[in-house]
Amino acid sequence: MRDSAVDRGALEVVVPRGDESIRWLEHGYPSALARWHYHPEIEIHLIRESRGYMMAGDGMVSFSPGQVSLLGSNVPHNWISDLTAGTVISHRDVACQVHPNRIQALARIFPEAGQISALLQRGHQAIVLSGQSAVRVATILTDMGNHRELDRLIDLLEIFRVFVQAPSNEWSTMVTPGYEPDASVDMANRINQVLAYINSHISSQISLNEAAEVVSMSPSAFSRFFKKAAGINFSDMVRRLRISRATRLLVTTDLPIARIRIRSGFGNVANFNRRFKQEMGTTPRAYRQSHRY
Incomplete structure (x- = not known):
């Protein structure tokens, strides 16, 4: 559960390649990316290894391998793995991120994409998938790492489709409606320091x-x-x-x-x-x- 970046700021700056709007990434744990933080981009996230607790906004749920979630713009979040001291997980997290402005522009051109805009509004409550919907998104998100450009866009749209069409018993939200995040650097630093204290x-x-x-x-x-x-x-x-x-x-x-x-x-x-x-x-x-x- 160690956080090696407790003294870092809350805002994560997402910089895709110049010719891409979708950022795909994977990382292990501990990692400078594994901390209480936020960013304006929408994030779809997969946990591949370990168990622990996911924090998002004012919510907290347990996680295990295969957990898939969608986080709305500027929703602060963190996944805390319970590990013995010195344990390192090489490939815990897989994620893709895209700015909501891109999706909003798509919906203005293609009315059919309006359901995705509604999904992203729901994403402010942090959506967690389960069942076959989670399995499907986990597969697409993992495969996205081998794709580029147009194929990544197709992958992203397919992921959104799974979220939109997931049956009611395969998704839940974890953030209280109306929650307003405190997006200050001071808040994030303090939360990360407290988590490090608890761990030790x-x-x-x-x-x-x-x-x-x-x-x-x-x-x-x-x-x-x-x-x-x-x-x-x-x-x-x-x-x-x-x-x-x-x-x-x-x-x-x-x-x-x-x-x-x-x-x-x-x-x-x-x-x-x-x-x-x-x-x-x-x-x-x-x-x-x-x-x-």
Whole structure:
């Protein structure tokens, strides 16, 4: 979950090649691109490896390999993988980005593209695909890396078509309607510093007061700031990231559940079991049994 760019600004400047309007990229984790940030371009994003939590606007959902999402213009976002210290994932993320002005111009010429404009409006709530719709977009988006120019445009339109036509049980939104992002550099820097603090203390004591000191704020001001920026309370964020750590250890190791509980920062057995079931819908033991092959 380490973020190597906690001191970088919030705005990502997207620069496609001079003869292209669609930018395709892939990167690993940790990466300077993997941080709480925003950009005016629409982004379609695929996670290929790891598990963790996706943050977008004021929403937060868990992710696993194969997650596909569409993020509207200037919606701040970040994917936080739960990894052991020093672990590097070479090819975690695949994405394509395009400025909404390009799509709006297309819709003015071709009325048939009006459905895409409506989709992009919905994208301000961050759309997450599932099922066969996610599988289809993941395939197109991955193949786009081998394409250029006209073929990439065709790929992009096909991706939009899948999003537009996805059945209601294969898509959901995660940002509260009417959410207004704080697109300041200061906000992003503070969120990234807090995430780095949580990561470095995930197995031990985590204090709201200490987190507030990290970003030079009073505890009360920090509490209000964090809820507005992340959409959940600081304590809820810590709990979710600790549960994420526990799920990874349950699936990828043979450690006793008691040891996993301690490594995930839970000192009390009953509290760990209760919080785990609240978040995952099952007990730690049942989760391990259902996810081991």
